[in-house]
Amino acid sequence: MTRWYSPRVEQYVQLVRWGHFGTPVLLFPTAGGDAEEIERFHLIGALSPLIEAGRIKVYSTDSLAGAAWFAGEHSAAYCSRLQNCFDAFIYAEVAPAIRNDCASHDIEIITAGASIGAFNAVATLCRHPDAFRLAIAMSGTFDLSKYLEGSFNNDFYFSSPLHYLPDLEGPQLEMLRQRLVLLPSGEGDYEDIGQSWRLAQVLGAKGIPNRVDSWGPEWRHDWETWRAMLPQYLDEFA
Template sequence: MHQEYRTYYSHHLNRTLEMLVYGNWGYPILVFPTTMGRFYEASDFKLIDAVSAHINSGRVKLYCIDSVDRDSWYAKHLHPGARIWNHVLYDRFLSEELVPYIQRETNTGKIGVAGCSFGGFQALNFAFRHPDQVGHLFSMGAKFDIRSFMDGYYDDNVYFNNPPDFIPNAHNDEFYKMNIVLGTSEHDFCKGSNFEMAGILGRKNIPHWLDVVPWGEHDWPVWRSMFPRYLNMI
């Protein structure tokens, strides 16, 4: 399998982020790590191995990016307003710098986004904030309400990055063109959050698939079983 280490300097974040890219060609998927995870996490936990056939056949090309969770959602040493602002800058890095770079490299319009656990939140939040850039969304074992990270603080930036708040009031024709999968499992402590999100999407008549695996907990074995099936949909 072709693997390439890259760095990308973000003018929005004023720092260099690291990523691993898997595959020479194929439909691009931006993969977010779990809580405070790094760009190599998907490889370490064998998620990449689970989809190696898709990569080697040229079906997909995966871009595993770093997070800035330690400076945003999990930066308890910062005021909540600063935490959410750092995430806003990360979102701008993604939408205005990294995704256009991926689109140019792969000669693709809309890309795919995916993630497990907190990475699933990142994927869904980005997809619904920027539906003009996302064609496929694969969320696995995610929880979507992030207000608990804000210690009671609330402003427009929190609202527009908290999917249960902003999606019910959002209107965009591109929502209805996305391939959306909400993956969870029978014993996943985030299962309820996925049912709630499915209800939000259902009330807006946004097509989606709520996939509940009838075994397993909130862990990598479940997500490794899901990801290859979801990539088959591309």
């Protein structure tokens, strides 16, 4: 574990790593999760064959913006600003730390996450395709506008792929068209695969490769589902 003070999010942050070799995977926690949530809920255990084989190295940091959105204790403007600052923190601090740890200044990173972690995985890839090559966004919560309370602003706009991607043009879009967004979701309790299909429509309209995988009604919005999903996709794409 590495811990430091981030001026971008104005608080202490941590970055935890599992593994020593392989493709770097930045795994975002769920809404209120910290960097070690994925170990407590046995997702790291599910990935252990890939980690021990030296195929992947997994990194995680705290869900700073996600926790703010779902706590309901802050204004929408504050949460939107924190979401935008969290993105800057990931790109300017976390990605370089991962690349330094991998002894490569240009190694491409996979992002992954479930629920709000899926939002962060996609948002990070879409804003920074120069550093990230693939997003595995499981059971995604992609539309955060219901938390805005009418205070839509630029911080939110540029943080939300559903909102800014339709207007995106230029080199960033051209690079995104060489990336891939995977959108697996169950259709059981508390799942909403409609959010994945909506994002897929936005991505597809801009020519960004994506794939929605329905796992069916027997898979619910819970860790058991994600422990089954993530090893399968990383085995295929890492």
